[in-house]
Amino acid sequence: MPREHEEDALDLRDAHRANPLKILMFGWEFPPFNSGGLGVACQGITGALARGGAEVTFVVPKRLPVSLSYARLITTDLENVEVHAVDSGIHPYAASGSYAKHEDGTPVYGDGLVGEVARYARAAGRIASISSPDVIYAHDWLSFGAGMHAKRLTGKPLIAHVHATEFERSGGHSLNQHIFELEKEGLHFADRVIAVSERTKQIIMRHYGVPAEKIAVVHNGIDIHTALTPSTAPSRLTKLKENGTKIVLFMGRITLQKGPDYFVRAAKRVLEHDPKVLFVVAGSGDMERSTMELAASLGIGEHVLFTGFLRGQEQYETCALADLFVMPSVAEPFGLAALEAMRIGTPVLVSKQSGIAEAARHLLTADFWDTEEMANKMLFLLDSPELAQTLSRKAKRESSLLTWTRAGEKIRDLIDELAPPSYSYA
Amino acid sequence: MASVCFYFQIHQPYRVKRYRVFDIGNDEEYFNDEGEHDLNNTRVLRKVAEKSYLPTTELLLRLMERHPEFRVSFSISGVALEQLVHEAPEVVARLQMLAATGRAEFLSETYYHSLAFFRSRTEFERQVAKHASVMKHILGVVPRVFRNTELSYSNDVAAWAEGAGYDGIVAEGWDPILGWRSPNFLYRPKGTERIKLLLKNYKLSDDIAFRFSSQEWSEWPLTAEKFAAWAAALRGNAETVNLFMDFETFGEHQWESTGIFHFLEKLPEALLAYPDLDFKTPSEVIARYGVHDEVDMPEVVTWADTDRDLTAWLGNDLQRTAFDAVYALEHAVIGSGNRKLLEQWRRLQTSDHFYYMCTKWSNDGDVHAYFSPYESPYDAYISYMNALKDLTLRTRGHTPALAP
Numbered sequence: 001m002p003r004e005h006e007e008d009a010l011d012l013r014d015a016h017r018a019n020p021l022k023i024l025m026f027g028w029e030f031p032p033f034n035s036g037g038l039g040v041a042c043q044g045i046t047g048a049l050a051r052g053g054a055e056v057t058f059v060v061p062k063r064l065p066v067s068l069s070y071a072r073l074i075t076t077d078l079e080n081v082e083v084h085a086v087d088s089g090i091h092p093y094a095a096s097g098s099y100a101k102h103e104d105g106t107p108v109y110g111d112g113l114v115g116e117v118a119r120y121a122r123a124a125g126r127i128a129s130i131s132s133p134d135v136i137y138a139h140d141w142l143s144f145g146a147g148m149h150a151k152r153l154t155g156k157p158l159i160a161h162v163h164a165t166e167f168e169r170s171g172g173h174s175l176n177q178h179i180f181e182l183e184k185e186g187l188h189f190a191d192r193v194i195a196v197s198e199r200t201k202q203i204i205m206r207h208y209g210v211p212a213e214k215i216a217v218v219h220n221g222i223d224i225h226t227a228l229t230p231s232t233a234p235s236r237l238t239k240l241k242e243n244g245t246k247i248v249l250f251m252g253r254i255t256l257q258k259g260p261d262y263f264v265r266a267a268k269r270v271l272e273h274d275p276k277v278l279f280v281v282a283g284s285g286d287m288e289r290s291t292m293e294l295a296a297s298l299g300i301g302e303h304v305l306f307t308g309f310l311r312g313q314e315q316y317e318t319c320a321l322a323d324l325f326v327m328p329s330v331a332e333p334f335g336l337a338a339l340e341a342m343r344i345g346t347p348v349l350v351s352k353q354s355g356i357a358e359a360a361r362h363l364l365t366a367d368f369w370d371t372e373e374m375a376n377k378m379l380f381l382l383d384s385p386e387l388a389q390t391l392s393r394k395a396k397r398e399s400s401l402l403t404w405t406r407a408g409e410k411i412r413d414l415i416d417e418l419a420p421p422s423y424s425y426a
Numbered sequence: 427m428a429s430v431c432f433y434f435q436i437h438q439p440y441r442v443k444r445y446r447v448f449d450i451g452n453d454e455e456y457f458n459d460e461g462e463h464d465l466n467n468t469r470v471l472r473k474v475a476e477k478s479y480l481p482t483t484e485l486l487l488r489l490m491e492r493h494p495e496f497r498v499s500f501s502i503s504g505v506a507l508e509q510l511v512h513e514a515p516e517v518v519a520r521l522q523m524l525a526a527t528g529r530a531e532f533l534s535e536t537y538y539h540s541l542a543f544f545r546s547r548t549e550f551e552r553q554v555a556k557h558a559s560v561m562k563h564i565l566g567v568v569p570r571v572f573r574n575t576e577l578s579y580s581n582d583v584a585a586w587a588e589g590a591g592y593d594g595i596v597a598e599g600w601d602p603i604l605g606w607r608s609p610n611f612l613y614r615p616k617g618t619e620r621i622k623l624l625l626k627n628y629k630l631s632d633d634i635a636f637r638f639s640s641q642e643w644s645e646w647p648l649t650a651e652k653f654a655a656w657a658a659a660l661r662g663n664a665e666t667v668n669l670f671m672d673f674e675t676f677g678e679h680q681w682e683s684t685g686i687f688h689f690l691e692k693l694p695e696a697l698l699a700y701p702d703l704d705f706k707t708p709s710e711v712i713a714r715y716g717v718h719d720e721v722d723m724p725e726v727v728t729w730a731d732t733d734r735d736l737t738a739w740l741g742n743d744l745q746r747t748a749f750d751a752v753y754a755l756e757h758a759v760i761g762s763g764n765r766k767l768l769e770q771w772r773r774l775q776t777s778d779h780f781y782y783m784c785t786k787w788s789n790d791g792d793v794h795a796y797f798s799p800y801e802s803p804y805d806a807y808i809s810y811m812n813a814l815k816d817l818t819l820r821t822r823g824h825t826p827a828l829a830p
């Protein structure tokens with residue numbers, strides 16, 4: 001298997017430090033206990049920083065059996081990284097409408113939410129006080145409370161990394177004021193803010209009033225440490241393609257933010273012209289049922305297949321088999337799933353409202369609401385081997401340049417500015 | 427004695443509107459976008475006419491009056507002239523006045539600003555003939571010097587131009603090919619006996635066309651006096667300094683606020699301050715000077731990008747697929763005898779369509795993005811191929827042998 005020479009290229013800056021840089025990181029999920037792109041991003045960033053020589057302690061909130069103590073240590077295959085899980089009731093995607101519930105059905109809004117975030121912060125504070133970090137790093141709103149608490153206790157600088165804002169998660173509707181306030185407080189309290197795209201940076205400036213010079217854009221990446229891996233076994237979907245049926249894939253949470261309804265409406269338009277197309281919706285979420293109902297009401301129920309949430313091997317197979325990967329998000333801070341599809345060589349169509357559309361060129365774009373244009377591009381691509389091959393080849397090459405190592409180096413530069421190394425002249 | 431020879435390119439394509447799969451078979455118009463963006467050909471033409479063509483032609487007329495020695499030349503694509511006639515007749519009137527001075531020369535090119543030379547010689551010749559006809563009809567001139575689309579040039583193009591009776595031909599003076607030869611003399615293309623080759627001095631041309639307003643450039647700001655001194659410094663080792671550039675350089679690529687008009691206004695005076703510098707049109711250069719050596723360009727050289735070849739238009743699979751597809755229709759479209767189909771097919775041959783599909787990275791990619799009205803090369807390809815598919819279906823419908 002060809003390996004990239006990323007590790008060789010890393011500069012081991014901690015050779016100059018008296019001690020390795022110690023980063024205390026707060027997140028909300030970490031593979032394999034993740035349900036979305038955030039965990040993948042945290043793993044990518046953590047891995048890249050650790051390979052650069054930093055020592056990273058990664059803390060996640062996770063509902064654990066009561067018999068366990070407040071924290072436990074999970075060993076991962078990443079060197080220099082410890083992952084701590086703090087007992088907490090917070091669910092990662094606890095935002096926007098009816099999805100805002102714990103897995104056991106209890107609501108997370110109101111006092112409950114504030115209480116949970118506070119509980120996570122207190123538990124995090126205990127870790128902060130014993131781990132003596134050089135810098136504190138918080139991923140997204142749920143961990144901002146923890147990050148702020150740790151900053152207060154230790155006096156160390158805080159970096160807030162924004163993978164998504166409440167504005168984007170809510171798709172512009174039913175914004176949760178508690179979350180918004182928490183985000184705003186965290187962003188202002190942080191010493192530096194990192195946004196996953198220019199469009200997210202703009203939102204942070206406009207809606208949260210954070211000055212431009214405090215915000216750096218670091219695009220997400222992909223590399224051999226996180227990329228999906230190929231399978232040897234043939235996928236069940238292979239059969240479907242035998243009779244010439246083309247597959248168009250939606251892969252992601254089925255929520256308002258991701259635009260599954262636009263996907264289905266574009267599908268309707270495509271099927272009017274070409275009935276030999278199967279639309280696969282891979283994922284789960286609060287709009288799963290309504291999306292199914294929409295497909296049925298448009299009379300295309302049998303052309304839209306719902307697979308439920310896929311992970312690992314299944315995810316790879318489905319993505320690799322698809323003739324086109326579509327991400328019609330209403331608001332997408334970055335869109336890591338699209339980058340993964342590009343890496344596999346599956347042509348990609350994303351909404352112009354996606355961060356990936358500014359970071360990569362070899363993909364198709366359309367406004368999320370313009371289902372006519374989306375259908376146009378789907379139909380054209382499915383009928384054009386030249387375009388499909390060109391996109392596949394160029395996207396593979398382009399995505400190989402968008403690595404976590406590159407993202408990690410940018411982040412490391414920012415950290416070194418905030419927490420300059422203390423040199424040892426011994 | 428050395429001569430300064432200006433040639434300005436005027437070209438505006440008919441850009442293909444956003445043409446969707448659903449439009450195939452339902453919409454016969456490809457070039458009629460009416461939106462508030464740069465796919466709207468009328469809008470672009472009016473904007474460029476106002477910002478560039480009109481003020482610049484007026485300035486040139488004043489300079490002609492002020493300096494009897496002043497000379498310029500133009501190459502105007504047929505599709506640009508046609509759009510000017512419809513949308514900006516005041517510019518056409520100024521061009522006619524310039525032609526009437528007898529001191530502005532007009533070059534020959536393909537009416538559709540196409541790359542037909544490299545695919546269909548007969549179609550290419552039809553387009554050159556059509557261009558000659560509008561030059562005579564609208565401007566009252568008979569071009570004597572040929573320039574192929576985007577300065578695309580090779581020994582073959584030169585040989586064709588000699589056979590067609592031209593006195594001269596213009597090309598990019600690209601040093602990797604010229605070697606020790608200077609672009610500031612006339613040459614004899616390999617394989618020809620009579621025709622003379624004028625080469626663009628791209629360094630001095632680009633100082634005006636590209637670098638003029640660049641504040642990172644060590645020579646910024648560029649004054650007419652400074653530029654004239656550079657040209658004068660070539661005396662003794664130059665007979666003709668060929669300054670070839672887009673006419674839109676004045677007012678469009680370089681905005682009025684950069685001082686470009688002031689620069690142009692002062693330039694003749696600054697150059698004429700040197701008694702042994704003068705102005706000549708390409709034909710005057712050819713009449714005055716002899717050839718110094720033979721130049722051999724077996725491969726195609728253009729004035730685009732750092733590659734200076736055809737890869738800006740035909741460098742990737744999509745561009746080549748589109749180029750093949752449009753010429754594959756030649757026989758059927760001509761056989762249909764339908765004037766509208768023929769006209770649309772020829773407009774689709776304009777080189778700009780392929781340029782918009784360029785996926786080159788690097789700085790050149792940014793240049794392509796600047797000149798493209800599409801959000802991505804893929805958008806350009808999709809609209810173009812959809813329109814071409816519609817044209818194919820309509821052509822089939824018009825072919826007598828295939829009609830039901």
